Amino acid sequence: MQHKRLKSKMANDGILAFKTLWKERRTKQLVKLLFGYDLTPTQVEIVRIIGWSEKKRLSICAMTRYGKSQAIVIGIGLFLIMNKNKKIAFIAPQREQAEILMNYMTDLILNSSVLLSIVDIDLKGPERMRKEVSKRRMTFKNGCEYRIFSAHGEASRLMGFGADVVVKDEACLIKGEGVNAKIMRMLGDRPEEAVLIESFNPWDRDNKAFEHLDDPAFYKIHVPWQLALKEGRTTQEHIDEMKKELLPLEFTVLYDSEFPAESEDSIFNLVKINRAEEQTRDLIEETKEITEQMRRPQDMTEAEYKKVKEKHKEVTYIISCDVADKGLDETVIFWGIKKGGFYELIDSYHEPKSESTDVAGRINEKIREFIGKEANGSVQIDSIGLGTGVVSMVKEYIRDNMYKNVRVVGCNFGAAALNKERFRNKKAENYFRLKDIFDEDSIKLVKVKNLKNQLLNMKWKRSSTEKIVIEDPEKSPDWADALVYFTWKDTDALAYAFL
Structure with a gap:
């Protein structure tokens, strides 16, 4: 008991x-x-x-x-x-x-x-x-x-x-x-x-x-x-x-329990992306004085004006767009400035898949507001699928409204690369061009989580013929693609010179 x-x-x-x-x-x-x-x-x-x-x-x-x-x-x-x-x-x-x-x-x-x-x-x-x-x-x-x-x-x-x-x-x-x-x-x-x-x-x-x-x-x-x-x-x-x-x-x-700055098959490096987000260079301020001087040639000697014109040619106002093509895709539009070899993203716009006419309308509105008729302008648009129609409509708008200072470039990822020995297509070539721009600290980004994540997730591999190929993730990298279009370079771009 x-x-x-x-x-x-x-x-x-x-x-x-x-x-x-x-x-x-x-x-x-x-x-x-x-x-x-x-x-x-x-x-x-x-x-x-x-x-x-x-x-x-x-x-x-x-x-x-x-x-x-x-x-x-x-x-x-x-x-x-x-x-x-x-x-x-x-x-x-x-x-x-x-x-x-x-x-x-x-x-x-x-x-x-x-x-x-x-x-x-x-x-x-x-x-x-x-x-x-x-x-x-x-x-x-x-x-x-x-x-x-x-x-x-x-x-x-x-x-x-x-x-x-x-x-x-x-x-x-x-x-x-x-x-x-x-x-x-x-x-x-x-x-x-x-x-x-x-x-x-x-x-x-x-x-x-x-x-x-x-x-x-x-x-x-x-x-x-x-x-x-x-x-x-x-x-x-x-x-x-x-x-x-x-x-x-x-x-x-x-053991460090940290995501590596980049894996062996990564294109972009986390440290370089962070540096681009923290860039302090301000192209808006740098180009403001050039724009004002171009408006007052009478205040300068011929030699001084010639130097200002040379500086003006180095500046391009850019709008880029990746057009949504499938159900979960987004349309992403970037705008910013290129001066010499340096790029600055100023802002962005995005929306779910929409009609081509709506996308073209938004780009045309940004041409009026951001580029205007004085600055050198370049509109660089995805030209595959629905983007083809957008390119045509924006070109028509440029022509009808006499924007002689603006050109429209259709960016085709599937087209042949300039360096055919190294890259399978323009997609691979221009993604690695963007990588070089990051490596040289020649870009300033706005902080957008989707952009950063997509850049970090982009991977590459070698084809059976030893050419560089971009591996497509399951979800379309709309933000990363739009940034590639922002820094796009091909034969037309190399040949183009502003009048």
């Missing part, structure tokens, strides 16, 4: 301790009590945020082998214990990665008497228990459940499952607008109330995880090797060895 009372008192004390730890959010002690794991400070932060749903959007980028997936699973374990009728979706890129998540959840349940007490399975025998728990769908007596999906291969299954918490593991490897749209729809009719967690190694920028790093809605946790070393998750000896064994790019991704 005394033994039973002692046992009951111990159980009550345990429940009281659990409630106290939960109320005070003492995550480290609670996890030790429930699961037997000893967490590092940043793991504690991850578990606390997930277990108590402190943030609705969470981005986690950590050194390889730090234990970020383990921490996420433990956080979900706490969430399952303290909630009712909640659904959790784990999503990994491929089946193999999904099985890793399943094994983490299996071990967590089997090592926790509290989770075992609420899991909805037959608890007869350890082998039977492991077999029951090792499933990609698990339900609990409190109405909760979790499912584990692979994004590529089971995308159709994502549509039918609404979740209160969605965990994207190795999120940088989950690509494709269609797949990611389905994942976002899993957040239900009130996505602002649901939780989205993205965990990744920063291999590639062509994904939503990279885009979300610029989204203030996401709370970011970053664990480079220096922090992991401080927390005892790695050793200096291991870091020194990996620096010797790995390529610099691999070490940057796996």
Whole structure:
């Protein structure tokens, strides 16, 4: 009888301790009590945020082998214990990665008497228990459940499952607008109330995880090797060895936990793009004086006026346009100034796919407002597909309204390159021309997230004949293409001289 009372008192004390730890959010002690794991400070932060749903959007980028997936699973374990009728979706890129998540959840349940007490399975025998728990769908007596999906291969299954918490593991490897749209729809009719967690190694920028790093809605946790070393998750000896064994790019991704400035097949470098966004040169101010002097030739000697005319010839006001051709494409219009070999983007306009007449009308309006009839002007428009009609209409407008100072250039990506030995077509040639302009710090950009992301996602390869080819991403890079048109150069451009 005394033994039973002692046992009951111990159980009550345990429940009281659990409630106290939960109320005070003492995550480290609670996890030790429930699961037997000893967490590092940043793991504690991850578990606390997930277990108590402190943030609705969470981005986690950590050194390889730090234990970020383990921490996420433990956080979900706490969430399952303290909630009712909640659904959790784990999503990994491929089946193999999904099985890793399943094994983490299996071990967590089997090592926790509290989770075992609420899991909805037959608890007869350890082998039977492991077999029951090792499933990609698990339900609990409190109405909760979790499912584990692979994004590529089971995308159709994502549509039918609404979740209160969605965990994207190795999120940088989950690509494709269609797949990611389905994942976002899993957040239900009130996505602002649901939780989205993205965990990744920063291999590639062509994904939503990279885009979300610029989204203030996401709370970011970053664990480079220096922090992991401080927390005892790695050793200096291991870091020194990996620096010797790995390529610099691999070490940057796996241990610095940073997106590399560029991968081996990237066209553009992140550092160069950032420098272009931070450029302080102001072509508007530089060209203002030249324009004013051109209006007052009587105030100068013939020799002085000749010098001003030479400076005036160096300045071109440019409008470029990539015309939307398919359902999800955008029409993007840039305008800016070129002086000598330096380009400055001044502003941009974009809209979903629209009628050619509307696009031509917007360009014509910008010709009137921005270029006028004094400055040297060049309008450079995508001339493939719907762009062909836009080019014709803008040319007609230029002719009818006597803009003798403005030329219209149709930019055809598929046309033969000037340097046929090196490039497959003008697209490759002009993308690499833009790369050279960035490398020479000869461009100033406006800060547009879509433009930056698309530039960073552009890749190239060698064809079977060793010519450079641009690899087309799944979603049309309308912003990047419009910038290529802005700096476009071909035979016509080389031959052209302003009158």
